[in-house]
Amino acid sequence: MSTVTAPPTVDHASAQVRKPHPVATFLSTYVFSKDHKVIGLQFLFSTLLWFLIGGLLALAVRWQVAWPWSDVPVVGKLFAQQGGQMSPEFYTMLFTMHATVMIFLVIIPILAGAFGNFLIPLMIGADDMAFPTLNMLSYWFMWPAFIAFGASFFVEGGAASGGWTSYPPLSTNIAASPGSGWGQTLWLIGLTFVGVSSMLGSVNYMTTIILMRAPGMTMFRLPMTIWAMFITAVLQAFALPVLTAAGFMQLADRMFATGFFSPEGNIVNNAIAGPGGGQPLLWQHLFWFYSHPAVYIMILPAMGMVSDILTCFARKPLFGYRPMVYSIAGIAGLGFIVWGHHMFMSGMNPALGITFMVSTMMIALPSAVKTFNWLGTVWGGRIQFTTSMLFALSFVSMFIIGGLSGIFMAATPVDIFIHDTYFIVAHFHYVLFAGTAMGVWAAIYFWYPKMFGRTMNEFWGKVHFFLTFIFLNGTFFTMHILGAVGFPRRLADAYHYETFHHLQPMNAFMTYCAIGMVASQIIFAINFFWSMFYGPVASRNPWNANGLEWTAPSPPGHGNFDYQPVVYRGPYEYSVPGVEKDHLMQTDPPNAEAAAAAAASH
Amino acid sequence: MKRAAGIFWALLFLAVPVLGVATFAVAPSIDVWLPEDVSEHGREIDSLFYFILALTGVVFIATEVLLFWFIWKYDAAARGEEKATYIHGSHTLEVVWTIIPAATLLFLAIYQMNAWANVKMRRPDMPPTVEVIARQFEWRLRYPGRDGELGTPDDLHLVNDLHLPVDEDVLVQLKSMDVLHSFFLPNLRIKQDAVPGMKIPVWFKGTETGSHDIVCAELCGWGHYKMKGRITFVTRPEFNAWLERKYAEQEATQPVEDVTGTLVTN
Numbered sequence: 001m002s003t004v005t006a007p008p009t010v011d012h013a014s015a016q017v018r019k020p021h022p023v024a025t026f027l028s029t030y031v032f033s034k035d036h037k038v039i040g041l042q043f044l045f046s047t048l049l050w051f052l053i054g055g056l057l058a059l060a061v062r063w064q065v066a067w068p069w070s071d072v073p074v075v076g077k078l079f080a081q082q083g084g085q086m087s088p089e090f091y092t093m094l095f096t097m098h099a100t101v102m103i104f105l106v107i108i109p110i111l112a113g114a115f116g117n118f119l120i121p122l123m124i125g126a127d128d129m130a131f132p133t134l135n136m137l138s139y140w141f142m143w144p145a146f147i148a149f150g151a152s153f154f155v156e157g158g159a160a161s162g163g164w165t166s167y168p169p170l171s172t173n174i175a176a177s178p179g180s181g182w183g184q185t186l187w188l189i190g191l192t193f194v195g196v197s198s199m200l201g202s203v204n205y206m207t208t209i210i211l212m213r214a215p216g217m218t219m220f221r222l223p224m225t226i227w228a229m230f231i232t233a234v235l236q237a238f239a240l241p242v243l244t245a246a247g248f249m250q251l252a253d254r255m256f257a258t259g260f261f262s263p264e265g266n267i268v269n270n271a272i273a274g275p276g277g278g279q280p281l282l283w284q285h286l287f288w289f290y291s292h293p294a295v296y297i298m299i300l301p302a303m304g305m306v307s308d309i310l311t312c313f314a315r316k317p318l319f320g321y322r323p324m325v326y327s328i329a330g331i332a333g334l335g336f337i338v339w340g341h342h343m344f345m346s347g348m349n350p351a352l353g354i355t356f357m358v359s360t361m362m363i364a365l366p367s368a369v370k371t372f373n374w375l376g377t378v379w380g381g382r383i384q385f386t387t388s389m390l391f392a393l394s395f396v397s398m399f400i401i402g403g404l405s406g407i408f409m410a411a412t413p414v415d416i417f418i419h420d421t422y423f424i425v426a427h428f429h430y431v432l433f434a435g436t437a438m439g440v441w442a443a444i445y446f447w448y449p450k451m452f453g454r455t456m457n458e459f460w461g462k463v464h465f466f467l468t469f470i471f472l473n474g475t476f477f478t479m480h481i482l483g484a485v486g487f488p489r490r491l492a493d494a495y496h497y498e499t500f501h502h503l504q505p506m507n508a509f510m511t512y513c514a515i516g517m518v519a520s521q522i523i524f525a526i527n528f529f530w531s532m533f534y535g536p537v538a539s540r541n542p543w544n545a546n547g548l549e550w551t552a553p554s555p556p557g558h559g560n561f562d563y564q565p566v567v568y569r570g571p572y573e574y575s576v577p578g579v580e581k582d583h584l585m586q587t588d589p590p591n592a593e594a595a596a597a598a599a600a601s602h
Numbered sequence: 603m604k605r606a607a608g609i610f611w612a613l614l615f616l617a618v619p620v621l622g623v624a625t626f627a628v629a630p631s632i633d634v635w636l637p638e639d640v641s642e643h644g645r646e647i648d649s650l651f652y653f654i655l656a657l658t659g660v661v662f663i664a665t666e667v668l669l670f671w672f673i674w675k676y677d678a679a680a681r682g683e684e685k686a687t688y689i690h691g692s693h694t695l696e697v698v699w700t701i702i703p704a705a706t707l708l709f710l711a712i713y714q715m716n717a718w719a720n721v722k723m724r725r726p727d728m729p730p731t732v733e734v735i736a737r738q739f740e741w742r743l744r745y746p747g748r749d750g751e752l753g754t755p756d757d758l759h760l761v762n763d764l765h766l767p768v769d770e771d772v773l774v775q776l777k778s779m780d781v782l783h784s785f786f787l788p789n790l791r792i793k794q795d796a797v798p799g800m801k802i803p804v805w806f807k808g809t810e811t812g813s814h815d816i817v818c819a820e821l822c823g824w825g826h827y828k829m830k831g832r833i834t835f836v837t838r839p840e841f842n843a844w845l846e847r848k849y850a851e852q853e854a855t856q857p858v859e860d861v862t863g864t865l866v867t868n
Contacts, residue, residue, distance in 0.1 A: 089824035163821045169798060170781040170823060176738070177823045263799025268780040269738070280782060280797055314676070320691035323700075345784060345819075347797040350722035354715060361711040365704050372699040373691070375668055380687030382678040385611050393611075393673065397618050400665050404658040411654055411710065413647045413717035417636075417791050420784060420819040469614065477622065481629040484636055486788035488819050492827040497815045499637050499788050506634060575686040582685060 032140075034132035035558050039139050040118030041451060044444075046142065047110040048528075050101055055518045057098035059511075064091050066504070066511035068493035088492040089178045092161040095490060096179065097153070099164035100187065103298070104194045105149065107436055109142060111301040112201050112236070115443055116229045118451065120205055122549035122556065123226050125214025125565040130207040138200035141193050148190035152183045160187035163490065165291070168261035168283050172253045175269040188251045195244045202236035205229055214548065216567035220325070221586065223547050223571040224318065227325050228304025231332045235293045235300075239336070243290030246283060253278070284346055288339035296335045298432060300328055302439030303370060303399075306392045308571070309442050310374060312545045313389035314381030315582050317572040320373040327366035327373075334363040344412050345419045353412055360410040367403045371396065382575070382582075386543070387461030391442035394469055395435055402430030405480065420490075423483025429476045441465070441524070448531070449538030453554045456531040460523055467520035474513030478506060546571050546585045608677030615673055619666035623659070637788045640814065640835070642807040644791040646717040657706070721792075725803050730775040731766065734804075736783035736796040739825035741816060748849060758848055762831040767841040768811050774804040784820035787833060795820050808835035 033039060063072055064086055071084035086094075117135065121128055129135045152159040161179025162171035170176045171184050209222075209230045222230075252258040257274045261283040264276030311318045318324060340348060340356030374396045383389065405427040409415045418424065441464075449455045487500055494500040541550035548565050549556075565587050573584040629635050639648055676686075730752055733744040740761050747756030752775070766772050776785055778796035785804060786793045794804045816831030836844060 087824070088827060092821065092824055092826070161824070167782050167821070170821065173781070176781050266780060266798050267737075273780075276799075279799065314686060315678075316686040317688065317690045319689070320696055323691065323696045345793050346795045347800050347802050350718065353722070354718065357714075357718070358711045361707040362704075364707055365700065368703045369696070369700055371665060372695075375665065375672065376691070376695065378669065378672040378676065380689065381672075381676045382681050382684070382686040383608070383673060383676050384678050385607055390611060393615065393669070397615055397666060397669055400662060400669075401618075401622070404662055407658055407707075407710070408651070408654055411650060411714050413714050413721060414651050414654060416721060416793050417647055417651070417788075419793055420786075466614070473618070473621070477625055481625060481634045484629065485634055486637060486786070486817075488786065488817055490821045490826060494827065496828070497817060497830060499815045499817070502633060572690075575688050577685070577688050 032136060034128070034136045036117045036121050036129045036132070036135060037451075037556065037560075039135055040114050040116075042139050043109050043113030043117060043142075044451075046139075046146070047106050047114060050105040050146075051110070052521075054098055054101035054106055055521065057094050057101065059514060059518055060086070061091070061094045061098055062511040062514045064094070064492060066508040068495065089161060090158065091492040092163075092177070092490070093158045093179050093183070096161050096163050097149070097159050100149065100160065100190075102432070103164060103294075104191065105142075105146065107298045107432060108194070108198065108294070110440055111298065111436070112198065112205070112229070112232060113139065113142070115225075115301060115305065115440075115447075116201065116205055116232075119225055119447065119549065120208055120229055121212070122450070122552060122560055123223050123547050124209060124212060124217055125548045125561065125567065126208060126212035127559045127561065129204050130212055131204050134200045135204050138197045138204065141197040141200065143193075145190040145193035145197070148186040148193065152186035152190070155182040155186065157181040157183055159183040165284075165287060166250065167287075168250065168253065168280050169266055169268065169273065172250060172261055173266070173268045173273050174254070175271060175273065185251070185254060188247050188254075191247050192244060195240050195247070198236050199240055202233035202240075205233040206237065209233075214565045214567050217548075217586075218567075220322070221567055221570045223304070224307035224321075224324060224328075225301070225304040228300045228302075228307075228328055231328050232297050232300045235297050235332050235335065239290045239293040239297075242286055246286035246290070249286075250283065281343070281346060281348060284343050284348075285339070288342045289336075292339040292342065293332075293335045295428075295431070296331055299436055300331065302395065302436040302443075303328070305443040305446075306395045306439045307374070307377070308545075308547065309388050309392040309446050310377050310396075311572045311574060312446075312543055313384045313386055313392070314378050315384070315574045316377060316381040317570075317574055318373070319376030319379070320369075321570065321572065323369055324373050327369045330366035331363060334359060334366070338363055341410060341415075344415050357410060357412045361407070364403065364407060364410065367399075371400055371403065386445070387456070387458055387465055388442045388445040388543075390462065390465045390469075391438050391445065394465070395439045395442060398430055398434030398438060398472075401477075402427060402435055405430065417486060418483050420488055421483040421485075422479040422487045422489060425489055426476050426479035426483060429479070434472050434476060438468075441468075444528070446543070447549075448528075449542045449554050450549055450552075451555060452532050452535075453538055454531050454533075454535035455538045455542060456535055457527050460527045464520060464523045464527065467523070468517060471513045471517035471520060475510050475517055478510050482506060541585075544581075544583050546573060546583055548586055551585065551587050604679035605677065608679050609674065612670055612674035612677070615666070616670040619663050619670070622666070623663065626655070626659070639789060639791060640808055640810040640812065641790040641792070642809055643717070643720050646720065647791045650714055650717055654710070657710075721806075726771045726773060726805050728771065728773050730803070731772040732764065733775040733777065734764070734785060734796070735777045735779055736785065736818070736822075736829075737779040738781065738823050739818070739829040741785075741829070741831040742779075745845065745848075756849075758845070758852055760848065762816070764816065764831060764833045765841060765844050766808060766833065766835055767838045768808045768835040770838065771805060771807050776802045776804050781822050782820045783818050783822045783829070786817040786819035787814065788817060789814040790833075793819055811835045811837060 069085050157178035160183045161177050174180050249260045253260050259274050259276050260278045261280050262274050262276050262278050266273045338360045341360040344353050538554045552561050567586045568590050575582050735742040743760040745758040746752045776796050778798045783796040790806050792806050813832055813834040816833050818829035
């Protein structure tokens, strides 16, 4: 991978004509900006705000699970009618909206919207996205979703309360649940706009990565972040239309009684519901056809970013670059044929369940290959314990747990027992929080200098890491053994069951940890905003990393690069023997390497 | 000082496998573990659970300890002037760590099929012992009447109190009246969603007399948490006597039709 090729003479990318940028006003620079970096930051700020909201919703959920029907401190009087305790319908709304906010307004847009936007043009050496206007729209289409989801808390009956999966008939029949009124309609509208936003983004990312790479930036010289973003965009583009269609079908079921998802003769609340003629399982198939690939949409970009960060702070080339690329592609391909593992207990044909079980077992393989290659990358390195590196290492450590626990539920007979229990809750929080969120923090600490021209405080960064790491494990690891008892998800109060009555102390412990985990983020928030104005000023390449983004000014101006970057090598040329400095940037010309080698031999 | 920081972080990562294993080791002794199994097929599921736990446990310990060891050993502060190893990968290693997990996963996939088929596919050839109809937020039960057939006017209607004979195959016909529910019997390792518009067979054999929880495991609305039933296994003679008593109780009260047309007792 250190082989050097001559700079290409003329190709599509270097032939681009650079147009002068129009005069900027405040509105066009910071609000309706077409600059991918500003759009990326808009996504970042919006999603971090929703991250806070989603986290507080989770705390309220944890409060009820630990101390059912007790007065909620501080905010209890705001939302509860009787004293300060929450009602069971309020509780169902809380966990529905916690998942909805975290998935659709935080994880997906922070990975693709914030980091995809900010990093793709910078890392491939382009001056902007292929379609800057579409890019701007991809952010502004999030606003109707923000408003729809946000407003739904205040409509009659409250926000959606049918679970983030919105299984009909609970979600389609207004009589079935208070949140199945306006709350659910707004939920579906919000979901549609998130989908439009994602689709605009994914078209842009694919086009940009295919057509706008700098001269010399071949596909197999792309950093893993870009490979992950590219494959994620492909997943979005193919899976999303199915969810959008299903969402419209559910909307039609609710508004025009089309009955796609409701069988004949359904009786809800002692009233015969709708004409029927449909099948509840149809929604589950359509929903998971999107939402399982979406699970990979929610982890692959983090995997890519973590790969880049690990190599930089281990000062070592990525172990097995091509296997890493192929395993992402493998996860994406298999990701389309495993959706049925969410439905093993749904009443789906059990023989079909066996098919999905085999494909699900097999998708553990590319994840395992990635983990081994990360271990290989750390092996033999010179590890620098920056905050970013600690988060990246913890991503690997935690992803191992989330990956392995997945095997339990892939095994259909075991899934009979643990399906819809806290074992599943543990599993996906290890993947999405302990995995993706930790990867996102690694990425924030890593690329912050490029975003804001300053570096975050390392000491408080490490305190933030340490506390988050301890508390997240206290909260989520214990969920595995709760799941082993069969402790079910989504119960407002499970302690009146003989099987679960003794589990309250353990749940109280988890809630204390969850409170600690959310409180630790205050440190992050202060560090994030303080460093923006008072952090040490960052050079172009504060980490001595190799990617193209580190050749641009920090922060880069509109148009990104002050000269046309030309790429001569892969992104992971760290610690090359015979070269004095311990890294060769992708833009370092081959003669630098040769000169260094010659100097060494004399 | 820098080395001390490296050691601190390495030990933090070592805490993951140490405390992880400790949690699972302690859990059974503090009764936060699989509930008592009173079914015939449950052993098969539990042993598969333990098998996967052992398998993933070994991989978990091995990978986490390796990660700890690498973090400990390859700390820049511990390596002096030495450069990082310049290596881009190993074809042999990639082949090894692809084929071994692939073979293991494939084995696991094939190995478990029989257990799955026993619980979900090899339905005993018999008429339903009882029909369970889930609705918000209760389990309605319908036993065949004295004529031994379901769907006749003398059917026995009960709510939430499921009695079944021990040591016999039982076949439950599972339905839902309104929204999705899930018929979860933790002590029998049984879970099956109830889907409106579908009749789903569920079968098992209880091996001990006694009474256990019926839990709803699929979100069904605000009262989901209180959709509790009890399943009680009794001997065949006791079961017959219980049925007889319930028949008599029902005959003493006139069955009426509710708005849905279902016959219920007052």
